[in-house]
Amino acid sequence: MADHFLGALKEIERRAQNNILVFSDVLSERLDVIAQSMISKPLSDNDYLKLAELYYKKFSKEKNKQGMLFCLLRMQQIVFLKEHTDKQTDDIKLEFSEEIDAITKAFLSRKRNYYQNSLRNIFQRFILLDTLAYVLLLMLFVLLFHIPFKVAFILLVLAWIVVLVYAKQKGVPYFYDSRIQTLSQEVDSTFLQVDQGIFTKVE
Structure with a gap:
C-alpha cells in the first residue's frame, strides 16, 4: 500500500525543521487539516507513525506530557506489531510496509521503549x-x-x-x-479520531 499522506506530513516536518523544530500555529493548523483528511481512510503504518511523530512535537511545544506519551506508546506499539507479524490482526486497521521512514526511525531510537x-x-x-x-x-x-x-x-x-x-x-x-484511554483525554480530538479508526481494539 502506498503512503498516501506521508508526503504532505513530511512537508510539515521539513517546515518545522526550518523553524528550529518549533511548531508554529500555522503548522499546527496544517497538521490538523491533514489529520482530518486521514479520518476513516486506509492508512499505512508510515502514514500513522509520521502523524503521531508530528503530534508528539506539537504536544512537546505545548508541554503536554500526557499527549506526548500517548504518541510514543502508539508509535512503539505499531513498530512492535511491524516486527512481530504473528501479532497483527484485523482489529488493527493498518497496512504494514517493509521499511520505516528514516527520520521516524531515528526519532524512536532516541526514546525509551515505553510500550514494552x-x-x-x-x-x-x-x-x-x-x-x-x-x-x-x-x-x-x-x-x-x-x-x-x-x-x-x-x-x-x-x-x-x-x-x-x-x-x-x-x-x-x-x-x-x-492507560491509553486515560492518556487520550489530553490528545487533540482530530488525531484521536484517526487513532480510533485504526485501533478498533487494542492488541
Missing part, C-alpha cells in the same frame, strides 16, 4: 498479586480446610499458571487499553 515497559510492568503486577493470592490460599487450604499440603500445592500451582496465562492474554491488554 508498560506491558512488562502490568504483567509483573499480575505475578505479584497472583503469588500473594497463591500463598494465602495455600495457608487456608492446609490450615483451615485441612487439605493435604501436596494436593493443595499442586492444585494451586496449576491455578497460578492458568491465572497468569489468562492475565497475559486478556488482563495485560485490558489494563494497557485503560
Whole structure:
C-alpha cells in the first residue's frame, strides 16, 4: 500500500525543521487539516507513525506530557506489531510496509521503549498479586480446610499458571487499553479520531 499522506506530513516536518523544530500555529493548523483528511481512510503504518511523530512535537511545544506519551506508546506499539507479524490482526486497521521512514526511525531510537515497559510492568503486577493470592490460599487450604499440603500445592500451582496465562492474554491488554484511554483525554480530538479508526481494539 502506498503512503498516501506521508508526503504532505513530511512537508510539515521539513517546515518545522526550518523553524528550529518549533511548531508554529500555522503548522499546527496544517497538521490538523491533514489529520482530518486521514479520518476513516486506509492508512499505512508510515502514514500513522509520521502523524503521531508530528503530534508528539506539537504536544512537546505545548508541554503536554500526557499527549506526548500517548504518541510514543502508539508509535512503539505499531513498530512492535511491524516486527512481530504473528501479532497483527484485523482489529488493527493498518497496512504494514517493509521499511520505516528514516527520520521516524531515528526519532524512536532516541526514546525509551515505553510500550514494552508498560506491558512488562502490568504483567509483573499480575505475578505479584497472583503469588500473594497463591500463598494465602495455600495457608487456608492446609490450615483451615485441612487439605493435604501436596494436593493443595499442586492444585494451586496449576491455578497460578492458568491465572497468569489468562492475565497475559486478556488482563495485560485490558489494563494497557485503560492507560491509553486515560492518556487520550489530553490528545487533540482530530488525531484521536484517526487513532480510533485504526485501533478498533487494542492488541
